[in-house]
Amino acid sequence: MPEYPKDYTLVTLDGTDRPDCHTLQAYLDNGGYRAVKKVLQEGMTRDDVIGEVKQSGLRGRGGAGFPTGLKWSFMPVDTPQPKYLACNADEAEPGTFKDRDIMRYNPHMLVEGMVIGGFAVDATVGYVYIRGEFWEPYVRVQQAIDEAYEAGYLGQNILGSGVDFDLYVHRGGGAYIAGEETAMLESIEGKKAMPRFKPPFPANYGIFGRPTTVNNVETLASVPAIINNGGEWFQNLGTPDSGGTKIFAVSGHVNRPGNYEVPMGTPFSELLELAGGMRDGNRLKAVIPGGPSVPIVPGDVMMDANMDYESLSKAGTMLGAGSVIVMDETTCIVRAVERVAKFFFHESCGQCTPCREGAGWLYRIVHRIEQGQGRQEDLDTLLNIGSRIEGRTICAFGDAEVAPVVSSIQHFRDEYEYHIEHKHCMVGASAPAGKIAEAG
Numbered sequence: 001m002p003e004y005p006k007d008y009t010l011v012t013l014d015g016t017d018r019p020d021c022h023t024l025q026a027y028l029d030n031g032g033y034r035a036v037k038k039v040l041q042e043g044m045t046r047d048d049v050i051g052e053v054k055q056s057g058l059r060g061r062g063g064a065g066f067p068t069g070l071k072w073s074f075m076p077v078d079t080p081q082p083k084y085l086a087c088n089a090d091e092a093e094p095g096t097f098k099d100r101d102i103m104r105y106n107p108h109m110l111v112e113g114m115v116i117g118g119f120a121v122d123a124t125v126g127y128v129y130i131r132g133e134f135w136e137p138y139v140r141v142q143q144a145i146d147e148a149y150e151a152g153y154l155g156q157n158i159l160g161s162g163v164d165f166d167l168y169v170h171r172g173g174g175a176y177i178a179g180e181e182t183a184m185l186e187s188i189e190g191k192k193a194m195p196r197f198k199p200p201f202p203a204n205y206g207i208f209g210r211p212t213t214v215n216n217v218e219t220l221a222s223v224p225a226i227i228n229n230g231g232e233w234f235q236n237l238g239t240p241d242s243g244g245t246k247i248f249a250v251s252g253h254v255n256r257p258g259n260y261e262v263p264m265g266t267p268f269s270e271l272l273e274l275a276g277g278m279r280d281g282n283r284l285k286a287v288i289p290g291g292p293s294v295p296i297v298p299g300d301v302m303m304d305a306n307m308d309y310e311s312l313s314k315a316g317t318m319l320g321a322g323s324v325i326v327m328d329e330t331t332c333i334v335r336a337v338e339r340v341a342k343f344f345f346h347e348s349c350g351q352c353t354p355c356r357e358g359a360g361w362l363y364r365i366v367h368r369i370e371q372g373q374g375r376q377e378d379l380d381t382l383l384n385i386g387s388r389i390e391g392r393t394i395c396a397f398g399d400a401e402v403a404p405v406v407s408s409i410q411h412f413r414d415e416y417e418y419h420i421e422h423k424h425c426m427v428g429a430s431a432p433a434g435k436i437a438e439a440g
Helices: 024-029 034-041 046-056 068-073 098-105 107-120 135-151 181-188 217-221 223-229 231-237 268-274 309-314 333-347 353-370 377-389 397-422
Strands: 084-089 125-130 166-171 212-216 245-252 258-263 284-288 323-328
Touching: 024 107, 024 135, 034 107, 034 223, 046 068, 046 107, 046 223, 046 231, 068 212, 084 107, 084 181, 084 217, 098 107, 098 135, 098 217, 098 245, 107 125, 107 135, 107 166, 107 217, 107 223, 125 135, 125 181, 135 166, 181 212, 212 217, 217 223, 223 231, 245 268, 258 268, 284 397, 333 353, 333 397, 353 377, 353 397, 377 397
Parallel strands: 084 125, 084 212, 125 166, 245 323
Antiparallel strands: 245 258, 284 323
């Protein structure tokens, strides 16, 4: 576990310093399942639970940042049909590895959060949709579910409360698009993971056509602490518009890559310091703060930003899933974007023509520039293609594939132009003027 300042409060990574932290006994020793008892045995109503979550300011930790309590309130309660709670544990965004560690080291916190969430949305069945390549997280979550059944925290008449909730693990096939909530629902139903048109939204038409609430692993794992300590407590950990703590998966050119749980609103400079500063004492060049599906930000801009939704929006990017990819002065931006564009080209489900064809165009043109065969008009062509993809697809994948390309041209156009003019990268030849900030 990282060396945190003494005043830091951990939520979803609390208790993970024990070697056996994934076990039921370790979780109980750390106050586990106290929140479930509070909800089911002390007379809390569904409105009480949703009210606490609303007050907490908890927003979806999977990337969209939608208020969790508000989402829970959308679930229809006056219908006799079955309802479902689905946990999105696909985590396929490059540079994202926070949910994996929650499932490895704190799986019972996720289980407890799902029991409470199921109660709040009147769901009697839950699914944990885990990325197929995540073998250890799958084993840990399944073990936690088995232990929870044995101890009476799952199943019929939980703790004698009359509340029923069954939980199942569904392993995905490894498609990035399955992380889109409706594509995930399709996959759970045994079909190809392809996004659905919305509306209808999952709260009205989800798994098997029944009302379904979909939340991220970190979102659901935050719920027990909110119930135990109160929504106001969680809200006060962060900012007025971004409550609580958040795990940031920091990778790239830092000395200590890893997961860091910090309060929302923490300055990026402090997060970078927690991660050991810049590798080899190099200078910060650029940051992708929320995974490759969000815009790239120059280092000097990022050093003035805080890690919350509002601050990063002002910086011209998004928090996303909190996948912080740090790039130093040795990075060729064109080469980095080429790799990202290739990923999106490979992962498009192909359902929407602008996304399917546009992804190929974006990759091939950036690849041509990187290979020293680019033309000056290519840059305007890339921007034009991006404008014809954004907002024209069923899901947000189209916008995601455009973001790194367009933002890199906006902030590092001189680097693209150097590639085109000199047929090779400017890194090592001359420093990109105005694009490097001191850090670490």
